[in-house]
Amino acid sequence: MDSALLVVIVVSLAIAALSRRYQFASPLVLVLCGLGVCWIPGLPTPELDPDVVLFVILPPLLYSAAQDSSYVALRKNMRAVGLLAVALPLVSAVVVGFVAYWSLPQLPLAAALVLGAVVAPPDAVSATAIGRRLGLPRRMTTLLGGESLLNDATALTAYRLALGAAVGATTTAWGGIVLFAEAAIGGVLVGLVAGVVIAKVRQWLTDPPMETALGIVIPFATYFVAEELHASGVIAVVVVGLYLGQRSAREGYATRLQDTAVWRSIDVMLESFVFLLIGLQLPEVLDGLKGRSVGVIIWSGVAVLATVIIVRILWMFPATYLPRLLSRRIRDREPAPTPGSVFVIAWSGMRGVVSLAAAFAIPLTTDDNMPFPARDEIIFLTFVVVVGTLLIQGTTLPLLIRVLGVHSDERRTDLLALAAAQDRAGRAAGKRLEEMAEEIPDNDAMHEQVQILQRWIRSRKNLAWEELGRGEEELGESPTVAFGRMRTELLQVQREVFINERDAGRIDDEVLRGVLRQLDLAEGLSDRSGRKRD
Structure with a gap:
């Protein structure tokens, strides 16, 4: 591993640990720290490798999010999720593309649509994290989570089509629709086949450490196979994650405990690394703009950023209320959302590292060996959108949730x-x-x-x-809570005795580890707060 990457991983985990300890939004803190330290002379700053993001970072994050999602809830809200994850990215790509084409004279329309597809998919990691911490209603977190699972597939497929047109490949409208359908259907099929096969293998193994190890490999292998078959790797990973997540309730307890601990640690490490890496890309982005008109670049950056934010807001209200006006079935089946909750979802459109990776993956030349038009400007505008939405929307989202009084009564x-x-x-x-x-x-x-x-x-x-x-503050400690507290204290006393026995040489470390596992599992049964931890 490159030493700079290792430094970034270590530093990102340290910053994330401090942020979580003091209840700050770690994605925002990491981006700001990256922007601050990237100018330190002599500091090695790793380049953002698109393949690393798309093949190494994205699959496990999608897989973990899919496993934590509810297939039942997603199916129940499929119409709303589809409007957010499929229709909205396509609309955003077209509108942003035309605004960029209008505001940046040297940007051809095909290249402008590439930019639109690049910045179309929001990254809901920070939004859902903030929402859970502040107690957003479950349906809102389901919509944001479902959007983050599927919008990357929509935007990346649109990105492929726009990129093909920009580099000179012949792409018709009908050909684009067929390509999109093939990628989506192929991704679903690959994910389902992988899920069925892996579920059978894990059931046959009945070996928790090996099952968890196999689970770590699943997203990478599924994504790779789907992409090799020209299907959507994103959809394939999401489908296999949903399938195995639904079946996990019937697996052995040891596998579930290990999977939960392992994937939470992987999520923290990858998300911390990604957000710090975003901030560290600023010098490289600015190097590509030497000789450009500062005024034009700033104007186009403001225009594109404002368009990304405004399009989502303008889309959300008609997409939410118009179907309810036209369909009595929707009115009877779905609860009426408040304007405040709709605006919170509209404001939760922060972009992330997938957009940056797609921008950096734009080829240097077209099919006729000419430089790709305005490639550096596209990367810069993508950076402005990613950092701008994280800082503007990410920092104000918690306040907005409190001011609008959007909270769960469930x-x-x-x-x-x-x-x-x-x-x-x-x-x-x-x-x-x-x-x-x-x-x-x-x-x-x-x-x-x-x-x-x-x-x-x-x-x-x-x-x-x-x-x-009534709560414990009114009635005092309940009998069940008191029993759990006393049981935990007794387990702690026993644990200390066993450790002292090991230190005195009267029992072996292997014996101690076996006893500690039994005591830890017993304490877990008494720890009611464990359900609320990240």
Whole structure:
């Protein structure tokens, strides 16, 4: 690995750790730090390699996001997700392309449409992170997450078509539609086949470490195969992630625990690296503009950035309310969104590293060996859009959410559903326990274990109902919470004893690791806050 890349990874993780520790938006802090340190003399700054972004960084981030997504929720909101992830990027690409063509005289229309496709897809990583932290309604986070999963495929396919026209390849409108359909359908098929095969292999392995290791390879292999077959690698990765994520509930607990920990760590590392890398590209971007008119460049940058933001806002309100006016079925099936929630989604259009990677991937020459028209200007305008949306929209989004009062009121509904489900699960478990108890001979010591399990079932049922009542600040600590706290303290005491036994040489490290795993799993059952961690 290049030493500069290693430095960027280490520094990005350090900055992200500090940002998360003090509750700052780490993507914004990382971009600002990158912009600040890129001018330090002698500091090695790695170049943004498009292949690294598109083949190494994008697939695992998409796969992880797809696994965390809800297929049921996406299917339920497919119409709205489609308007955001398919229609909006295409509209943005065309409008931004014509604005760039008008504001930058040396930019041909075909090259301007390349720019439009490059800046079309928002990167919803920071938006969804902010939304979850501030408690946005689940449907809004579903829409933003679904958009981020699919809009890259739309924009990158449009980018291929526009790039083909700009370099001299013959591309008709009908040919573009066919190419788009082939890429989308091919991506779905590759993703489904990969998902079915991998699910069978993982089921056959029944080896959690190997299953997790295989899971790390899945997004890269799926993306590569799809691209080699001229299908959409993005769609293929999203489909395989959704398929395996839906099936993960039926896998072994050890695999789920390992997968969750591994993918959260991978996400943090890649996202931190990406946002710091964005800020570090400024010197290289400016080097390509030497000799250009500063006034024209600044004017075109402002025009394109404003267009990217305004088009999304102007699209959101008609796309949200017009279908409701025209279709009674939509009105009956979908809750009416407030203008504030629509504007929050419209303001969550920050662009990211995929746009920069696509811009840097533009070839140096056309098919007739002429320099690609205004390539440096396209890269600069892309940089302005990416950094501008991150700083303007990213920094104001939390305040906007608070001012507009957009928050989730789903907690009590969720708790009611959970309590009811927990009650049914408790009754089923209790019935099965009674059947097992009937098989135990009288006066057998196992009856004591049955009583312990009965108390455990009751505590699980009570926990969900207790959270529906008044809070602990009013009623004090509930019995179930008190039991969990005391149980955790007892586990900590036991853990300390085992560690001291190892230090004294009375047990081996291998024995200690086995015991600690059992104690850690037991403590996890008592840690109610674990559900709320990132």
